[in-house]
Amino acid sequence: MEASIANAVEPGDIVLVGANGLWGERVGDLAERYGGDVRLIHAPAGTVFSVAQLEAAFDANPGAKVLFLTHGESSTGTLQPLDGVGALCRRHGALFILDTVCSLGGVPLQLDVSGVDVTYSGSQKCLGAPPGSAPFSMSQRARDKLAARKTKVASYYFDANLFGANWGEWWLICFAFARPRAAVLTPARPQALTASLVGITTRVLSIQCTSCARRWRFWPKKASRQLGSATPMPPRCCTRAWNAWV
Numbered sequence: 001m002e003a004s005i006a007n008a009v010e011p012g013d014i015v016l017v018g019a020n021g022l023w024g025e026r027v028g029d030l031a032e033r034y035g036g037d038v039r040l041i042h043a044p045a046g047t048v049f050s051v052a053q054l055e056a057a058f059d060a061n062p063g064a065k066v067l068f069l070t071h072g073e074s075s076t077g078t079l080q081p082l083d084g085v086g087a088l089c090r091r092h093g094a095l096f097i098l099d100t101v102c103s104l105g106g107v108p109l110q111l112d113v114s115g116v117d118v119t120y121s122g123s124q125k126c127l128g129a130p131p132g133s134a135p136f137s138m139s140q141r142a143r144d145k146l147a148a149r150k151t152k153v154a155s156y157y158f159d160a161n162l163f164g165a166n167w168g169e170w171w172l173i174c175f176a177f178a179r180p181r182a183a184v185l186t187p188a189r190p191q192a193l194t195a196s197l198v199g200i201t202t203r204v205l206s207i208q209c210t211s212c213a214r215r216w217r218f219w220p221k222k223a224s225r226q227l228g229s230a231t232p233m234p235p236r237c238c239t240r241a242w243n244a245w246v
Contacts, residue, residue: 002030003136003158004097004118007146011035013065016057016094018049022075023099027068034154039064046076051084058092065145066095072103079107086115095142101125104135117142 005027009015015036017028020043028038041057043049049069058064067089069080082098089096095117103109104119106126111119117139124131138146138160146153146160153159 001027001099001101001120002155003134003160004120005030005034005036006153006155006158007138007160008066008095008097008118008142009034009036010065010149010151012037014039014061014063015066015068016041016054016061016064018043018054018067018069018080020047020049020076020078021045021070021073023070023073023101024068027070027099031066031068036066046078048078048080051088054085055088058088058094064092064094066097068097068099070099071109072100072107074102079103082114082116086117089117090115090141095145111137112139 009031011034013036015028015031015038017031017038017040018024019028019040024040028040031038039057039061041049041053043053054067058067067085069085071080071082072078073080086096096115097118098111098114098116100109100119101122102125104121104126105128116137119137121127121135122131123129123133123135127135143160149161153161156162
């Protein structure tokens with residue numbers, strides 16, 4: 001999360017942050033700490049953003065450089081639809097940052113097709129690897145913005161410029177940063193990724209089926225009290241991976 005903001009946001013950049021739960025609020029705070037001019041786009045907890053809402057936010061904040069959304073909002077159980085969001089960001093010359101901590105490996109996700117520029121996840125979530133590492137991705141557009149920065153990335157630890165020339169060569173990154181890593185994570189990561197790739201269709205279908213069975217039992221009794229609504233979101237807007245573990 002912090003690496004995405006540290007590399008994509010320069011001081012003074014207008015940053016649009018979708019705040020429909022805990023993680024949007026947290027990223028808003030984080031972007032301010034990196035000098036971003038944060039404009040929160042509020043939506044009620046338990047709802048998602050439409051392309052029309054996001055376009056209105058761009059129109060109200062001309063020159064915005066970044067849009068942040070949470071794909072799987074674990075604090076409310078919503079799944080943000082991505083259709084049209086990447087194209088909208090490109091029309092306005094903004095980067096699209098997407099939090100996929102609770103969705104990567106649990107729901108269908110095609111970053112290039114959806115026009116996502118920066119994303120991050122967690123190894124311990126749907127991927128099923130030990131905690132302690134975070135998948136991280138930057139598009140060419142994001143890397144171009146990074147290379148053209150007028151100021152240094154404020155975080156030395158998360159500065160992607162320090163390893164950008166060797167992107168993907170992780171053994172070089174280890175030497176460049178000279179930071180030790182837990183040995184147990186080295187064999188565990190590829191094993192978890194291999195299992196995810198081999199069984200991705202079965203895994204997603206299993207999560208979806210489990211989610212449907214549990215969501216409709218759980219939501220009316222508990223979520224309606226928490227979110228003030230007795231009407232559950234349509235299935236395409238529910239974070240199936242999160243609901244599968246309720």
